[in-house]
Amino acid sequence: MERQKYEEIKGKALALYEKAGIILTEEEKTSIEVVDFGLHNIEVTGLQLITYVNTEKVCAKELALLPNQTCPEHKHPKRDFDEGKEETFRCRYGKVYLYVEGNETETRSAHPPQGDEENYTVFHELILSPGQQYTIYPNTLHWFKSGEDGAVISEFSTKSTDESDVFTDSRIIRVPMM
Amino acid sequence: MERQKYEEIKGKALALYEKAGIILTEEEKTSIEVVDFGLHNIEVTGLQLITYVNTEKVCAKELALLPNQTCPEHKHPKRDFDEGKEETFRCRYGKVYLYVEGNETETRSAHPPQGDEENYTVFHELILSPGQQYTIYPNTLHWFKSGEDGAVISEFSTKSTDESDVFTDSRIIRVPMM
Numbered sequence: 302m303e304r305q306k307y308e309e310i311k312g313k314a315l316a317l318y319e320k321a322g323i324i325l326t327e328e329e330k331t332s333i334e335v336v337d338f339g340l341h342n343i344e345v346t347g348l349q350l351i352t353y354v355n356t357e358k359v360c361a362k363e364l365a366l367l368p369n370q371t372c373p374e375h376k377h378p379k380r381d382f383d384e385g386k387e388e389t390f391r392c393r394y395g396k397v398y399l400y401v402e403g404n405e406t407e408t409r410s411a412h413p414p415q416g417d418e419e420n421y422t423v424f425h426e427l428i429l430s431p432g433q434q435y436t437i438y439p440n441t442l443h444w445f446k447s448g449e450d451g452a453v454i455s456e457f458s459t460k461s462t463d464e465s466d467v468f469t470d471s472r473i474i475r476v477p478m479m
Numbered sequence: 480m481e482r483q484k485y486e487e488i489k490g491k492a493l494a495l496y497e498k499a500g501i502i503l504t505e506e507e508k509t510s511i512e513v514v515d516f517g518l519h520n521i522e523v524t525g526l527q528l529i530t531y532v533n534t535e536k537v538c539a540k541e542l543a544l545l546p547n548q549t550c551p552e553h554k555h556p557k558r559d560f561d562e563g564k565e566e567t568f569r570c571r572y573g574k575v576y577l578y579v580e581g582n583e584t585e586t587r588s589a590h591p592p593q594g595d596e597e598n599y600t601v602f603h604e605l606i607l608s609p610g611q612q613y614t615i616y617p618n619t620l621h622w623f624k625s626g627e628d629g630a631v632i633s634e635f636s637t638k639s640t641d642e643s644d645v646f647t648d649s650r651i652i653r654v655p656m657m
Contacts, residue, residue: 321500322500322501323500324609326610329610353567353612353635354567354569354612354614354635356565356567358565358637359537359567359635359636359637361539361633361635387534387536389531389532389534389539391532391539393502432502432503432504433504434531434532436532455539455633457531457532457537457538457635458537459536459537
């Protein structure tokens with residue numbers, strides 16, 4: 302059952318990458334990372350991704366979000382070797398509603414997953430359409446959600462160490478589903 | 480005339496980005512960097528590029544190569560703040576013939592521009608099709624050439640400081656045409 306769910310979500314992610322015109326190797330296609338953040342409700346809170354490269358200095362990933370899926374609020378704190386991960390999100394397909402620290406946007410276009418509102422605390426809104434991008438500097442709380450068509454986002458960053466991310470929701474464990 | 484040439488090359492680069500399914504903002508489209516490396520023979524030796532982001536830590540560019548165009552041999556040496564630029568090339572469209580330091584590949588698929596052979600010294604060949612990539616670590620000589628359809632390459636790297644690149648061809652000046 303878990304394998305079946307993984308395959309289902311993976312298939313949806315592949316369809317999104319295809320819509321974005323992203324060409325992947327067969328190896329990449331079979332090893333898409335599917336993350337439910339331990340909340341077991343992946344259509345609502347989750348993320349699908351491929352890591353192209355992750356050296357000591359530079360990381361590049363291709364993120365896919367299912368329609369109206371939320372990547373939950375977190376930040377990348379100081380690490381032994383730097384001030385924390387810095388990342389630029391570039392929207393390639395769909396629409397991305399990105400929320401970061403700063404002045405709260407009054408009329409917002411997206412909202413946290415229902416019932417999880419207490420785990421979302423930053424509401425400065427940026428809306429990214431294809432070709433638009435935004436850079437998130439270290440230790441800045443952020444979360445993001447796709448629109449009704451889902452989204453594909455290229456992420457350009459310093460070294461990625463997902464295990465050091467700090468989530469607002471204390472229930473969250475950042476491990477891939479499979 | 481120079482403006483006319485720039486517009487012509489820019490148009491060809493835009494057509495390549497479109498074939499690769501890369502979506503650009505209007506601002507990016509109008510500010511494509513066209514580089515002839517001071518050799519005044521851009522169809523043979525040159526590069527077109529868009530820099531998405533270039534912070535103190537991370538840089539991402541989208542390179543376009545016209546059909547059979549060569550980016551001349553160079554390396555990224557040690558800088559005040561690091562050991563030199565590290566970069567990963569990911570082919571998005573077309574074919575890329577990449578040459579780096581290492582065992583010389585005997586039967587090669589591409590060759591340096593005619594008449595410029597003396598300025599090319601590394602011949603370890605890597606052929607990148609869409610979805611394939613290669614990481615070049617600091618201070619490693621490399622050059623690359625597209626196939627007959629041209630190419631689009633995503634570059635993920637540490638901070639870019641083009642002025643610090645060292646070219647094998649001493650005639651080369653790394654400044655944009657316009």
